Amino acid sequence: MPLKTIGKFSLSYLQVLDDKGKLDENLEPKLSNTELNKLYRAMYLARQLDSRMLKLQRQGRLGTIPVCTGQEACVCGATFALRDSDWFVGSYRELGGRLMRGEPLINPMIYYNGYEEGSFNPVNDRTLPINIILGSQLPHAVGAAYGSRLKGEKENASLVFFGDGSTSEGDFHEAINFAAVWKLPVVFFCQNNQWAISTPRANQTHSESIAQKAISYGIDGIQIDGNDVLAVYKATKDALDRGRAGEGPTLIEAVTYRMGVHTTADDPTRYRKNAEVEEWSKKDPIKRFENYLIEKKAWSARKQKTMEDEIKAEIEQTVKDFENMTDFKPDSPFDYLFETETDDIKALRAEFLNEIGKDADNA
Amino acid sequence: MPKMNMIQAINLALHEEMEKDETVLVMGQDVGVNGGVFRATEGLSVKFGKERAIDTPLAESGIIGSAIGMAIAGLKPVAEIQFSGFSYLTLGQLEGNAARMRTRSRGQFTCPLVMRMPYGGGVRALEHHSESKETYWAHTAGLKVVIPSSPRNARALLTAAIRDPDPVIFMEPKHSYRAFKEEVPEKKETMEIGKAEIVREGSDLTLVSWGAMFHLTKKVVDQIQSERKVSIELIDLLTISPMDSATINASVRKTGRCVIVQEAQKTLGPASEIIARINDEVLMYLEAPVKRVSGYDVVMPYFGREKMYLPTMERIRRAIEETLEF
Ligand SMILES: Cc1ncc(C[n+]2csc(CCOP(=O)(O)OP(=O)(O)O)c2C)c(N)n1
Numbered sequence: 001m002p003l004k005t006i007g008k009f010s011l012s013y014l015q016v017l018d019d020k021g022k023l024d025e026n027l028e029p030k031l032s033n034t035e036l037n038k039l040y041r042a043m044y045l046a047r048q049l050d051s052r053m054l055k056l057q058r059q060g061r062l063g064t065i066p067v068c069t070g071q072e073a074c075v076c077g078a079t080f081a082l083r084d085s086d087w088f089v090g091s092y093r094e095l096g097g098r099l100m101r102g103e104p105l106i107n108p109m110i111y112y113n114g115y116e117e118g119s120f121n122p123v124n125d126r127t128l129p130i131n132i133i134l135g136s137q138l139p140h141a142v143g144a145a146y147g148s149r150l151k152g153e154k155e156n157a158s159l160v161f162f163g164d165g166s167t168s169e170g171d172f173h174e175a176i177n178f179a180a181v182w183k184l185p186v187v188f189f190c191q192n193n194q195w196a197i198s199t200p201r202a203n204q205t206h207s208e209s210i211a212q213k214a215i216s217y218g219i220d221g222i223q224i225d226g227n228d229v230l231a232v233y234k235a236t237k238d239a240l241d242r243g244r245a246g247e248g249p250t251l252i253e254a255v256t257y258r259m260g261v262h263t264t265a266d267d268p269t270r271y272r273k274n275a276e277v278e279e280w281s282k283k284d285p286i287k288r289f290e291n292y293l294i295e296k297k298a299w300s301a302r303k304q305k306t307m308e309d310e311i312k313a314e315i316e317q318t319v320k321d322f323e324n325m326t327d328f329k330p331d332s333p334f335d336y337l338f339e340t341e342t343d344d345i346k347a348l349r350a351e352f353l354n355e356i357g358k359d360a361d362n363a
Numbered sequence: 364m365p366k367m368n369m370i371q372a373i374n375l376a377l378h379e380e381m382e383k384d385e386t387v388l389v390m391g392q393d394v395g396v397n398g399g400v401f402r403a404t405e406g407l408s409v410k411f412g413k414e415r416a417i418d419t420p421l422a423e424s425g426i427i428g429s430a431i432g433m434a435i436a437g438l439k440p441v442a443e444i445q446f447s448g449f450s451y452l453t454l455g456q457l458e459g460n461a462a463r464m465r466t467r468s469r470g471q472f473t474c475p476l477v478m479r480m481p482y483g484g485g486v487r488a489l490e491h492h493s494e495s496k497e498t499y500w501a502h503t504a505g506l507k508v509v510i511p512s513s514p515r516n517a518r519a520l521l522t523a524a525i526r527d528p529d530p531v532i533f534m535e536p537k538h539s540y541r542a543f544k545e546e547v548p549e550k551k552e553t554m555e556i557g558k559a560e561i562v563r564e565g566s567d568l569t570l571v572s573w574g575a576m577f578h579l580t581k582k583v584v585d586q587i588q589s590e591r592k593v594s595i596e597l598i599d600l601l602t603i604s605p606m607d608s609a610t611i612n613a614s615v616r617k618t619g620r621c622v623i624v625q626e627a628q629k630t631l632g633p634a635s636e637i638i639a640r641i642n643d644e645v646l647m648y649l650e651a652p653v654k655r656v657s658g659y660d661v662v663m664p665y666f667g668r669e670k671m672y673l674p675t676m677e678r679i680r681r682a683i684e685e686t687l688e689f
């Protein structure tokens with residue numbers, strides 16, 4: 001008997017603004033100039049804060065930090081498509097997105113200076129804190145979407161970010177499978193920045209794309225230009241809309257690039273060529289978006305100048321506030337262990353306070 | 364041989380064993396081209412090729428699961444987990460399979476593999492990069508748990524771990540990676556797994572520690588002994604499981620006093636087992652309650668507060684003095 005074809009699959013790639021800044025008007029998302037300006041500002045702010053924190057780190061005022069430069073279109077564009085009542089679930093390379101969720105500018109400085117206080121978002125209670133265990137956040141997004149649905153918040157969706165490397169973890173596969181089986185409104189947003197520390201994308205998976213993994217789980221998948229913020233916004237918005245309409249999850253592979261070091265503890269010259277970095281620097285997402293806005297007459301040199309000054313002042317004020325922070329309660333780890341302090345922990349806290357009280361090392 | 368730090372000593376052991384035995388290989392995230400994030404596997408991919416210095420995809424359970432298969436097939440994989448905080452993803456494979464393969468197959472299949480990983484605090488790292496959870500592994504029958512404290516014993520113990528016919532969890536105190544250098548003999552050297560080392564003999568008090576805490580403890584002993592006439596027996600545990608209670612108990616029988624310093628949290632840390640075994644065999648020789656200095660039973664704080672939650676020289680000193688004066 002001849003073999004018969006039991007499935008045929010195809011996959012799309014979305015780009016709205018190409019590398020040269022040429023626009024495909026049919027695909028252009030309908031955003032007002034005010035909205036576009038807001039999105040642009042978010043990306044610009046993320047870039048500036050990232051650079052400022054890198055400087056602080058190099059001066060020894062922060063611990064190890066990941067660098068987010070070059071990936072602003074991904075995190076900001078996708079987050080822009082989200083409602084405040086949706087779930088934002090991330091790992092550690094979503095600085096701009098976290099700020100858009102209301103996180104104060106000082107938070108990342110506190111966090112990377114070694115204090116849990118920087119993990120707390122006082123504005124939005126549907127934004128999960130930084131999660132460093134790669135892949136482990138994906139099932140959380142699935143469960144949160146399930147929770148929203150069961151509680152009757154039918155319109156609420158989840159957006160979860162992760163890197164190309166993280167797609168090798170079991171949690172990635174398990175989460176997508178669960179979301180598919182449960183037909184949940186989850187957008188799995190892969191920031192394929194080509195590298196997982198020193199491991200290139202090609203060594204991470206034998207698949208030609210990460211997007212095509214969607215096919216094996218029976219869900220929608222798409223590959224997009226991750227440096228084209230309009231494509232990012234459009235793909236995420238469409239996926240969220242489909243999810244809210246009960247059509248299940250989507251896997252988005254955003255093709256982008258990690259312009260900087262993996263973290264400040266990393267030395268990329270050991271494993272990648274500078275020419276590659278230079279090639280990608282021509283595709284800068286902020287520059288591309290700025291050109292589009294200017295072309296559209298939605299932005300001007302004057303507006304740019306005003307924004308730059310504002311952001312600079314805002315960041316410098318934050319750095320000042322950060323440097324003046326001193327008050328960190330020593331025993332706060334005991335406060336957040338359980339809702340109700342057990343007798344055992346109460347005794348241990350007393351022992352701790354007694355010990356540090358006597359301890360000259362800690363004075 | 365020139366003096367070397369612990370990372371260089373680990374690297375040396377890996378070179379030596381891969382040279383000697385073609386079935387030995389290293390695998391893990393970023394261990395090949397990049398030489399490991401701490402450079403423990405530096406140079407191995409150039410010298411022995413990509414097939415024996417394997418850059419794996421990013422999946423801990425996959426790394427250890429396939430290491431189990433390799434071990435069953437006659438290889439000796441030395442798998443690196445980038446930080447011990449990510450090793451819990453391997454617990455399913457290690458507890459469920461590696462630890463019991465010999466038992467399950469009546470000795471037909473065995474798992475001579477090593478899982479190496481940096482652990483412990485004090486290096487101003489991010490969340491999950493500072494814990495000491497040796498108990499997780501020691502609590503699994505069928506796994507051996509080794510913690511070196513110096514370049515020389517790291518090289519010797521890693522060599523022993525690679526040659527060991529059973530799975531060994533090799534926990535490297537990352538605080539000690541580059542903290543100091545030591546003479547490492549030119550000649551290959553191994554040490555017996557499951558043996559504690561009496562580093563300094565003494566008669567008034569037994570002091571047990573391991574990993575990075577061993578150095579802090581030793582400093583305190585030096586300080587105290589320069590100030591007053593007291594004789595402290597200093598023991599470096601080196602293997603958490605199987606535990607060398609014979610050495611500890613013989614020492615306690617002699618001194619009648621004991622202090623244990625561990626970085627791990629207090630409840631059910633290795634100190635609890637040491638005390639239980641003292642209780643089993645030499646309780647009647649004790650002249651003071653056994654004291655432990657440890658971490659606290661909280662989620663390990665980010666590095667801003669970390670120092671307060673690790674044993675300090677002051678705390679160790681107080682424990683020693685209180686025990687001596689009891
Ligand atoms: C479970 C787990 N394993 C290992 C690590 C160590 N680690 C931190 S980041 C990283 C690479 C991640 O690559 P990718 O998922 O592509 O994200 P990117 O850093 O490129 O944004 C590794 C191996 C970790 N944090 N969690």
Ligand SMILES: [Mg+2]
Pocket residue numbers: 163164165191192193194195196197
């Ligand atoms: Mg990546």
